[in-house]
Amino acid sequence: MFTPSDNWDDLSREERYEARFAAWMSTEDRAFETPEAEETYKRRAQRVKDIVELKKPDRVPLLPWIGGYFAEYAGFTPHDIMYDAAAYSEAWRKFNLDFKPDYLVFAGYANPGEAFETLDYQVYRWPGHGVREETSFQCIEDEYMRADEYDFLIDNPERYYMTRYMPRAFKALAGWQMLPTVFTTMELPIIPAFITPIGTPDAQAAFKALLKAGEQALAYGSVVAENEAKLAAETGMPALPGGVTKAPFDIIGDTLRGTRAIMLDLYRRPEKVLAACEALVPVAVRMGVETATAQGNPFVFIPLHKGADSFMSRDTFETFYWPTFKAVILGLVEQGLVPYHLVEGAYNERLDIIRDPDIPAGTTYWSFDQTDMEAAKEALGGWACIAGNVPASMLHSGTPEQVEDYVKELIDTVGQDGGYAVSNGAVLEQAEAENVRAMFETCKSYGVY
Amino acid sequence: MSQKELINAITEMREIDALRIADDLLESGTDPLVVLDACREAMAQVGQGFEEGEHFVPELIMAGEILSQISNRAKPYIEAQEGAEVAETRGTVVLGTVEGDIHDIGKDLVAFMLDVNGFEVVDLGVDVPPAKFADAAREHDAQAVGLSGFLTLAYEPMKGTVQALKDAGLDDVKVMIGGGQVDEQIRDYTGADAYGRDAQAAVRLAKQWMGG
Numbered sequence: 001m002f003t004p005s006d007n008w009d010d011l012s013r014e015e016r017y018e019a020r021f022a023a024w025m026s027t028e029d030r031a032f033e034t035p036e037a038e039e040t041y042k043r044r045a046q047r048v049k050d051i052v053e054l055k056k057p058d059r060v061p062l063l064p065w066i067g068g069y070f071a072e073y074a075g076f077t078p079h080d081i082m083y084d085a086a087a088y089s090e091a092w093r094k095f096n097l098d099f100k101p102d103y104l105v106f107a108g109y110a111n112p113g114e115a116f117e118t119l120d121y122q123v124y125r126w127p128g129h130g131v132r133e134e135t136s137f138q139c140i141e142d143e144y145m146r147a148d149e150y151d152f153l154i155d156n157p158e159r160y161y162m163t164r165y166m167p168r169a170f171k172a173l174a175g176w177q178m179l180p181t182v183f184t185t186m187e188l189p190i191i192p193a194f195i196t197p198i199g200t201p202d203a204q205a206a207f208k209a210l211l212k213a214g215e216q217a218l219a220y221g222s223v224v225a226e227n228e229a230k231l232a233a234e235t236g237m238p239a240l241p242g243g244v245t246k247a248p249f250d251i252i253g254d255t256l257r258g259t260r261a262i263m264l265d266l267y268r269r270p271e272k273v274l275a276a277c278e279a280l281v282p283v284a285v286r287m288g289v290e291t292a293t294a295q296g297n298p299f300v301f302i303p304l305h306k307g308a309d310s311f312m313s314r315d316t317f318e319t320f321y322w323p324t325f326k327a328v329i330l331g332l333v334e335q336g337l338v339p340y341h342l343v344e345g346a347y348n349e350r351l352d353i354i355r356d357p358d359i360p361a362g363t364t365y366w367s368f369d370q371t372d373m374e375a376a377k378e379a380l381g382g383w384a385c386i387a388g389n390v391p392a393s394m395l396h397s398g399t400p401e402q403v404e405d406y407v408k409e410l411i412d413t414v415g416q417d418g419g420y421a422v423s424n425g426a427v428l429e430q431a432e433a434e435n436v437r438a439m440f441e442t443c444k445s446y447g448v449y
Numbered sequence: 450m451s452q453k454e455l456i457n458a459i460t461e462m463r464e465i466d467a468l469r470i471a472d473d474l475l476e477s478g479t480d481p482l483v484v485l486d487a488c489r490e491a492m493a494q495v496g497q498g499f500e501e502g503e504h505f506v507p508e509l510i511m512a513g514e515i516l517s518q519i520s521n522r523a524k525p526y527i528e529a530q531e532g533a534e535v536a537e538t539r540g541t542v543v544l545g546t547v548e549g550d551i552h553d554i555g556k557d558l559v560a561f562m563l564d565v566n567g568f569e570v571v572d573l574g575v576d577v578p579p580a581k582f583a584d585a586a587r588e589h590d591a592q593a594v595g596l597s598g599f600l601t602l603a604y605e606p607m608k609g610t611v612q613a614l615k616d617a618g619l620d621d622v623k624v625m626i627g628g629g630q631v632d633e634q635i636r637d638y639t640g641a642d643a644y645g646r647d648a649q650a651a652v653r654l655a656k657q658w659m660g661g
Contacts, residue, residue, distance in 0.1 A: 125551060130551075131549065131551060131576070132549055134549070135549040135550075135602060136600075136602065138550070138551050138552065138600070140551065141554070259506070259510075259554050260510055260554070263506055263507040263510040263511065264507075264510060264511060264514060266507045266511075267462050267464060267507065267511045268464065310505070310506070310646075310647060311505060311506045312505045312506060312507060313502075313503070313504075313505050316505065316507060344629075345629065391630075391632065391634070392601045392630045393601075393604075393630060393631070393632045393634040393635045393638075394634055396601055396604055396635075396638075397604065397634050397635060397637070397638035398634060426601065426629070426630050428601065429600060429601045429602050430601050430602055430604060430605070431601075
């Protein structure tokens with residue numbers, strides 16, 4: 001947890017950035033088991049700060065996207081880790097200890113299956129619940145938001161989520177459709193309008209389900225958190241990234257309207273799509289700030305989906321995707337945070353657009369999947385830190401030698417003067433351990449400056 | 450109102466205009482097959498635009514949506530005709546997202562592009578077990594099978610499906626694979642005949658294999 005100072009509003013962007021990093025890098029309130037672990041923590045935190053600032057650290061940092069691969073590696077199924085926090089913890093600990101990444105493996109896979117069942121979650125299928133136990137969770141796109149609901153979303157995104165999206169996304173919360181506006185709490189004689197509907201059987205059932213899901217999530221999450229704290233204390237590995245948010249176009253295109261519907265909306269109601277993206281900017285910034293602040297971590301993970309080269313034209317990207325995505329980046333940077341992008345697919349046709357003069361140099365991180373890395377370096381060099389691109393296919397079906405050569409080539413061509421991290425392109429599920437190891441070892445040995 | 454105007458309306462993504470022109474043509478007694486031919490021509494142009502990097506997913510989906518609406522409107526007129534000719538197909542492709550993967554957007558775009566280019570598409574949906582691909586390929590006498598998969602978890606099922614087709618004695622059936630993380634390395638790993646980056650690549654492969 002990061003606590004902003006009393007004079008936070010008076011601080012400059014740079015001061016906020018330094019304050020967040022100082023808190024994250026401080027070892028005072030962190031318990032390390034050995035002085036070596038403490039040293040490791042300081043060095044690795046500094047290393048990633050250096051690359052964000054486009055400096056050359058002692059060596060190239062390793063920031064892979066391990067996804068759910070750690071479970072497969074440790075002999076557990078995706079189902080095991082969602083339904084048994086001890087199995088999750090054992091697998092996660094084993095991977096971190098065996099592979100010794102620079103930073104604790106990103107914890108986006110600590111997801112309590114039981115809580116999702118309690119809520120009767122509709123937007124994803126997960127192992128044993130719509131997909132096989134050996135298969136990871138996958139999104140089911142649908143029109144969870146109807147075409148005629150744009151105005152409601154634009155007018156009041158939070159209330160739209162509470163009373164329309166959530167009752168559809170979580171069947172157990174169907175009763176929330178009739179949740180009264182919170183403004184009914186402003187005077188005693190109006191409060192009955194707020195609390196009486198909560199007494200109805202549907203609302204009661206919804207709140208009971210939510211309470212139960214909360215208990216289940218906390219029981220699972222406590223085991224995960226305890227295990228993480230223990231490993232962090234033992235090894236000194238910092239956790240990355242901290243917060244999370246999304247680009248406004250993806251918020252609508254991924255889980256509100258779905259790809260098919262939002263693409264039709266671009267022609268049928270383009271002004272609504274634009275207005276909704278704009279309405280979601282403060283929502284997305286707030287989500288990034290709150291989640292990163294809660295974690296006490298300056299990095300905000302932003303996975304990028306529907307703006308990739310293969311999805312839309314440059315024109316469409318510049319009109320519909322970029323302006324509000326840029327506003328989210330600026331909003332986070334203004335709060336001293338580092339947007340930590342995972343650019344899925346390819347951004348070859350967007351590199352000159354994202355290098356926007358309004359975004360200050362040395363404030364953002366871009367991990368690419370299939371984007372040409374030399375072109376990325378050419379376009380973004382001296383402006384933003386880049387990473388990524390070791391192919392998922394190679395980590396799965398290639399050889400350790402192939403991976404070693406690939407990583408060396410990346411370091412030689414785009415990693416020579418700092419502002420760079422070694423990473424794979426897409427979030428891993430399946431891979432050969434020896435190939436993953438080759439990526440790690442090559443970064444550690446060949447990446448020394 | 451002319452076919453030319455209909456083609457322009459579709460290729461320029463003017464949905465309301467396209468539907469109105471189609472209605473006018475149909476109501477004024479234009480042969481519904483001529484209207485559908487104009488749609489096919491428009492789709493070919495949209496596909497061409499896709500290949501040339503002018504059109505993308507929104508345009509394919511929009512054009513597909515317009516086509517489907519016009520087809521529905523033309524249907525009663527076609528049914529009223531005696532012995533309307535069924536368009537000849539260039540060949541049959543069995544298509545599906547492989548076992549364990551439930552993503553359908555990429556597969557649907559491939560199905561659509563193959564269909565508008567004159568191929569018969571047998572769409573098996575998502576999470577399709579290897580044996581089902583083999584059964585469908587045999588049943589429909591398919592010349593090609595297309596395997597789609599968005600995630601890395603599609604690699605093993607793709608390999609398994611290629612093997613299942615071989616085991617079923619369907620060695621002559623060509624296999625194309627595609628998806629977000631599919632490349633030459635995975636083509637080699639799975640033993641598929643080819644991989645494609647996008648829906649237009651699937652059309653190119655199908656034409657190469659089946660002529661046209």
